[in-house]
Amino acid sequence: MKDNVLYIWDAEGAPQQPIGRLVLWRSYGEDSCPEAISIPQWIEENADSLRARYLAWVYELGQVKVQGRRLVDFLDIRPGFSYWWMAPIAEKCNFSKSPHITDAVRLMALGDWAAGTSFSEIVLVSENRSLSKCLASWASHKGCKFRWKKIPPKRTQHSLSKNIFKWLPNPVQGILSLTRYLFQRWPLKGAGLSEWLGAKGEMTFISYLFNLDPVGLAEGRYKSSYWAHLPDKLSEDGQAVNWLHLYVIDKNLPSARFAGAAIRSFNGKSENGQVHATLDSFLGLGVVLHVILDWLRLCLKWPGVRGLLSSTPLGECDVSPLFEQEWRASFLGTTAVLSTLYHNMIEAAINSLPVRQRCGVYLQENQGWESSLLQIWGVTGNASLIGVPHSTVRYWDLRYFFDPRSYSRKLTNELPMPYRVACNGDAAIGAYKRGGYPVHELVKVEALRYLYLAEAKPRSVQTHGFMTSGLRVLVMGDYLHSNTHLQMRLLEKAFPLLPIGTRIIVKPHPNCPINPEDYPELSMELVEGSLGELLAECDVAYSSATTSAAVDAYCMLKPVVSVLDPYGLNLSPLRGCAGAFFASTPDELASKLVSATKLPVHSSIRNEFFSLDPQLPRWKTLLCN
Template structure:
């Protein structure tokens, strides 16, 4: 088959056929037109085969701006002369819109962002082309709906092909499948009952009266990442706040900690949580409580009433579905957004977020200022409720603390610049200050057009130990390497982990040097040494900082934050691009990281990176162990 090269920008006068390949396996049929890989970085320009993920990487800044603009426009859609934002006003000058999954755009909860970004990229690619036929190979029902409707409206012939799912017959009685088919209001009822069952026992927490009012600083976080010391179980230590806790104690700052309960292996239920909390409260200078500990029948009734209100409003604004269009080619995104939209307004997500709103209002009901407040900023829905309630009561300055890395495609942290106008009705809730932990996060927020007068710099509390270890390790890295130790960090997604290790296996025949492979799997996705015998893996569960001390090269998936740890150690990082999801590497856009998608790229990177450990690089985090920036922010002597 003879193919002619097509110029992507100059095909206006030529009609062409398009094939979109939405599978990770590269088994494309013979095709005379242009092929676009939806989940693959592979390209062969001479054969007219192009990569949508690669296009996204090359045009990531304008595409992210388009996405943010699109979400902004959704909020401004008018139905009966009233915007969606104003329709969802659930409290005076506070819209529930800011608590929806569409606004949150959380890659850990929703998947629609990946599809929307890829469709925005496809829109740019197709704009100006004269397309006569589109062939879509995809098992994604929503994707097929979007492309089919686009072709129907534009007079383009559409051909759809999909692999039959052989697992359907085996999972017909799967409870998750049954739950997924339930009406949203039934899912809401189930979520309501499950949440009450989870947190009702937290009412047994015993707190001295008036302690929140007597405090100088109120801190909101998760009852998670605790350092539970068996020798001193009554001492509160947190991986979120690390050394700052002792700084506050030594300065005799009266703190009140409001923890959001998270059930996990160490604290599986409310009984265990209350027991640990009582131990923490032996220290009179700090009081710990559960945010959900104030739950009562009044909170239940208010939450139920708010749910009925939002559910009723959803019925009035259901025509929102007719306006979910992209700007240029008018792709109808409703099939992709539908689940998150309805779940946010009448499903389980709606119930959870309304519980947070009412619980926060209950906690702060009798609090007056002046006081400082801090919370872990991940731009989740509950944070909007906190900011609104805190500011409506005029308690004092509220600081959002960005405790981890800020990834380019973590869309929780980025919004259209017009949303930062706090003077309009039902404006997006913003903290008084956002505390950023390093040069990388500062650069990301500036590029995201975040108001500069709301940014302050603080030390990266979660990475202080890494900073000290990195100083020591760099002194010992000037050695001749005979066998390079490659430390592998894998993903929480099994399919991505398999792809990452299969790519490494395929690169082995191309390696001319000797390597030893050490693997630390993600806790949610175990990997066993016997699964990839040719790699002769050594699997360890040790802390990251311990494993990094002996590593010469780090090989990661594109989502793990461990790549930032390796960067701080001065160790070269190689990250695999899977094409399935957006590039969520915290090092995207940084120097001294190599992204690979083929075995040739991986083998070249492995052999090139040996010995490149001592290059000076700009600090990723602020790591002053004296915490002078924190002391200045909190006015601690």
């Protein structure tokens, strides 16, 4: 009878006494359970089918009829623009905003594995209440009993105010979030506005006020790693450019007051008509009033869409419990308020440009605000808008992929798309093509963030010995704290297994500092500086599960070991690349950090990943045309 029980283990470590068929929900395998089914491993082996089916589900959800209209039409908040494209469920940010997408994909994988198999009982060991509801529904569909063995949740250190906020009604959360945003960003109101209103440039760049060069910032010059020396080239050619920045808090600009001072400094020292403003520069009572009106429109639409997810299963499973909170907040709470705020600020910024724009360029990550930009740009009569994926396009970063039917654009309120997608090399173009993107709308340009690789001296292809000086491991931190913490905890456990004399050199992400006191068993050196210079001095690089810095090391012919995150999908940019190493246990990590340095190094693949001509001929051609 035990063999007829499905035992799903959604907890750390291995089960002590599993009964029946054991399924590991968030583990790539346990030595103590060699016959267990690993759902993460099953996903990797059936990735193309699972990804395509999830994207198809999102597309078909947008086509569901609500009060006689397609959902995508029902949610229009402006003529020709639907709020659907700003909603998190359509954005599909599975690694950050919507991590529950991982469980949705795992439920599909479980259904595939169990197809045609009957069980007397399904047992779930987990702290995840939403997952238990989904599996209870699936068990009912399969005609078997369901039992949830709830385990104590992990303790998370949230402040009292955050805990109180979480339990407030969604509309109250929305009001508080809007108030907080206005309080924090109001000092940017009007920064660069007079220059913007007098701008003569016919080209606009929309970018993040982040990743700024500290030296340039101190001198009052705009220099960002997103754009390398492209702004200087445009200025030298006499191109007047308007820069619309989305401010992101970091150590260089820790508050809106500092950001406002930077904008004023940029404008004071700009040449050849370069103009700088931020999205928050357009804050005002009129914008706030429009936000409230748009939010009320969404609240009125809520009764029509409230039960939509539960009536649209993903395969055999009702996944609505996974998305319930997100879906509600998309209409009633914080997500709705901040999305409409971005929409109205973008509308104010683009509408106030005094000159019709012949070209626009924006950093493309397929976030919700980009859909607003694409719609507003066209409605105001401006010409070509070009999207620029500034880093790598990762297989499981679902933001970059859509069901192929989305690209037909034969009806109203269809997927907003740029005139062209400027890809930074063959790897990005290949990823878009394999995802079904229209080939004629892809164009190759130089990889601005990676131009330093053209001059960087790669590691010798000879086997590198480290025994005389000790193994040097460069740790490249992640943007997200959760990913960085997982990476550092795994390394801390693996550290005693590494050779004596191993040096752990840690470069945190600018937006995610690392405190050595959080990892007392790990001897480390915190460093800053150029990633290229640090890579040149290390033997092996160790990356988080998602960071694109892994590609920097890979292109410099350094062996790279990346975390295989059991909590999420494989978001590594090196997924599928020859010579890339992955580890999910301390033993595996220690072994691969050592063995990776002893294996023959893969041949140079820089040009396969990126276009690296520092003269930027492709960029010049694109922008001139």
